[in-house]
Amino acid sequence: MPTEQEVIEQLKAALTEATEKLKEQDKILKDLAEPPGMLARLTNIIPKDATHPERLIIDERLFVLRPKNLEKVRLEIGDYLHVEKSTIGSVALIDKIELPPQPMAVMKVAEITDQGRIMLEAGDTVIPLHKNPLKGVEIGDRLVVGGPSPFLAIAIENLGKAEKHYQFNDELNINWNDVGGQAHAKAMLREAIEYPIIHADLYKSLGKKPIKGVLLEGPPGCGKTLLAKAAAGAIAKLHKSANELSGYIYIKGPEVLSKWVGEAEGTIRNLFNMARAHRQKHGYPAVVFIDECESLLSRRGTGISSDMDKTIVPAFLAELDGLNDSGAMVILATNRPDRLDPAVVREGRIDRRIRVERPNQTDSAQIFELYLKKVPTCKAPKEVASLAAEHLFSPATGLVTLRTADGDTFPFTLGHVASGAMLAGIVDRSTSLVLHEALAVSGTKRKAVMEMPLTGDHVIRATGEVHQSMLKVDHSDDIRAWAEARKTKIVGVAAYA
Numbered sequence: 001m002p003t004e005q006e007v008i009e010q011l012k013a014a015l016t017e018a019t020e021k022l023k024e025q026d027k028i029l030k031d032l033a034e035p036p037g038m039l040a041r042l043t044n045i046i047p048k049d050a051t052h053p054e055r056l057i058i059d060e061r062l063f064v065l066r067p068k069n070l071e072k073v074r075l076e077i078g079d080y081l082h083v084e085k086s087t088i089g090s091v092a093l094i095d096k097i098e099l100p101p102q103p104m105a106v107m108k109v110a111e112i113t114d115q116g117r118i119m120l121e122a123g124d125t126v127i128p129l130h131k132n133p134l135k136g137v138e139i140g141d142r143l144v145v146g147g148p149s150p151f152l153a154i155a156i157e158n159l160g161k162a163e164k165h166y167q168f169n170d171e172l173n174i175n176w177n178d179v180g181g182q183a184h185a186k187a188m189l190r191e192a193i194e195y196p197i198i199h200a201d202l203y204k205s206l207g208k209k210p211i212k213g214v215l216l217e218g219p220p221g222c223g224k225t226l227l228a229k230a231a232a233g234a235i236a237k238l239h240k241s242a243n244e245l246s247g248y249i250y251i252k253g254p255e256v257l258s259k260w261v262g263e264a265e266g267t268i269r270n271l272f273n274m275a276r277a278h279r280q281k282h283g284y285p286a287v288v289f290i291d292e293c294e295s296l297l298s299r300r301g302t303g304i305s306s307d308m309d310k311t312i313v314p315a316f317l318a319e320l321d322g323l324n325d326s327g328a329m330v331i332l333a334t335n336r337p338d339r340l341d342p343a344v345v346r347e348g349r350i351d352r353r354i355r356v357e358r359p360n361q362t363d364s365a366q367i368f369e370l371y372l373k374k375v376p377t378c379k380a381p382k383e384v385a386s387l388a389a390e391h392l393f394s395p396a397t398g399l400v401t402l403r404t405a406d407g408d409t410f411p412f413t414l415g416h417v418a419s420g421a422m423l424a425g426i427v428d429r430s431t432s433l434v435l436h437e438a439l440a441v442s443g444t445k446r447k448a449v450m451e452m453p454l455t456g457d458h459v460i461r462a463t464g465e466v467h468q469s470m471l472k473v474d475h476s477d478d479i480r481a482w483a484e485a486r487k488t489k490i491v492g493v494a495a496y497a
């Protein structure tokens with residue numbers, strides 16, 4: 001773990017770098033605006049491939065005679081040059097401009113010619129990709145392209161094939177038992193997803209329609225994504241198709257958004273098209289899972305994601321409203337339900353909300369046990385787990401003391417801000433402690449250490465480390481949530497003594 005000072009240094013360095021980049025771009029723009037020069041495209045080099053060409057043709061009409069300084073810059077047709085402004089034919093070359101390629105669009109590779117030229121799909125026709133610095137591009141890949149115009153497109157990033165983007169690849173072997181605690185969320189999710197499949201006949205005879213979707217909401221690291229993966233595994237198993245497309249379509253909100261204009265809406269449409277195609281082909285509805293959905297479906301007009309939310313949310317709602325009863329089932333997950341556009345979660349749309357809560361002491365014991373069982377040197381995982389969970393909620397891990405309106409004081413502990421991810425982390429730290437003990441000695445002594453199991457003491461020490469780091473964190477959100485859940489009011493918060 002980097003120290004606080006190191007983190008500050010890293011941030012400083014990143015900031016300086018970003019500022020430098022901005023300055024550079026600023027300079028390029030300023031230079032371009034300078035009156036004597038102009039920006040022109042190199043359209044021919046005569047003779048071709050010469051180190052000292054006779055002339056450069058730019059914009060197909062102007063030329064640079066016996067250009068100098070070409071040792072430093074390697075020119076290629078299509079490059080942009082900064083040249084002296086001129087109305088007559090001959091100009092002086094000032095410099096080559098490296099325009100930082102800005103992403104402009106996402107385009108699909110339609111074909112690759114024998115010469116290795118990449119052709120991009122553009123409506124009914126194809127256009128050649130001008131420059132491709134990327135390796136391993138294949139037909140069907142989606143490229144983020146940039147450049148001064150569509151005909152001078154430069155590949156910036158390969159997003160791969162759309163389908164890849166939409167799948168959990170090799171994680172279909174996670175099942176419900178891998179999720180500790182969360183009994184309520186598990187039951188709700190299973191009912192929503194598995195019942196319509198397992199009890200299809202009952203649903204049919206009752207005229208019951210599967211619901212359109214559910215929203216998993218709750219604090220970070222408590223198992224929303226994990227639950228979704230378990231659901232994916234369950235569906236695959238129900239349809240006995242663990243190795244192929246299981247009817248589970250997955251996307252992560254921020255990943256979609258970070259790409260280019262129009263891509264997000266396209267992705268939403270694509271997503272539902274895939275679901276429809278799936279149903280047609282396999283005869284049962286697909287599950288569409290949108291993880292970290294607040295980035296895509298945030299309240300319109302807040303500018304939280306960007307102005308694009310103005311078009312993404314309606315695109316999503318249109319698809320949702322158009323879902324015929326068994327077309328697909330949508331799962332959304334977020335740790336910021338307050339940011340969601342209310343239209344998304346209103347009655348008749350994604351109106352089933354499933355809370356994924358922080359683990360209580362019993363849940364924590366379950367989760368600890370899940371992870372301790374995987375540590376070969378832990379001899380009695382269940383006992384160690386129950387001890388660890390007790391310690392987690394004991395005054396020994398106090399963060400602050402709360403005073404409630406009715407005069408009570410309450411030790412607010414590490415347990416009250418724990419998450420599955422934190423507990424998994426504590427177990428991992430515990431194994432590090434054992435490792436360090438073993439590394440501190442050698443030979444037969446090391447063997448002896450390795451024969452000693454991971455114990456409750458290791459877990460308690462690891463918990464202590466996490467406790468230390470959490471003492472500095474602001475817990476007001478969790479304190480507020482705690483008070484709300486207990487329908488009490490906090491009148492005082494004191495440092496834990």
Ligand SMILES: Nc1ncnc2c1ncn2[C@@H]1O[C@H](COP(=O)(O)OP(=O)(O)OP(=O)(O)O)[C@@H](O)[C@H]1O
Nearest residue numbers: 179180219220221222223224225226335420421424
């Ligand atoms: N209930 C749980 N049981 C077992 N492991 C858990 C549980 N919750 C979290 N974890 C562990 O923590 C990791 C992170 O959890 P997960 O990604 O599911 O959190 P999340 O709720 O989706 O968080 P975020 O809101 O940040 O996306 C999991 O991969 C798993 O290792």
Ligand SMILES: [Mg+2]
Nearest residue numbers: 224225291292
């Ligand atoms: Mg998640």
